[in-house]
């Protein structure tokens with residue numbers, strides 16, 4: 001039986017206490033599961049271990065390690081996006097995808 005994991009919101013609220021590697025691993029896993037193991041950019045389903053976590057606002061631009069700034073992305077999308085603006089990159093790569101865009105916007109706002 002799969003244990004019930006707290007939501008990403010729960011982890012965000014408890015970020016301050018999240019110091020152990022185990023807690024960090026569970027937190028990252030919870031973000032991927034929150035999106036049902038889909039890459040938020042291309043929309044494809046992946047095995048949980050094949051997904052990376054992308055900083056929506058790149059670290060180089062001050063993006064933080066917060067749930068609200070982390071989304072699951074496949075390696076291709078993560079590398080393709082790089083430190084580009086996510087929305088500009090997504091539209092240039094996949095065209096206008098309103099449902100995916102609003103899903104990401106909801107998560108980061």
Ligand SMILES: [Zn+2]
Nearest residue numbers: 039042074077
């Ligand atoms: Zn992808």
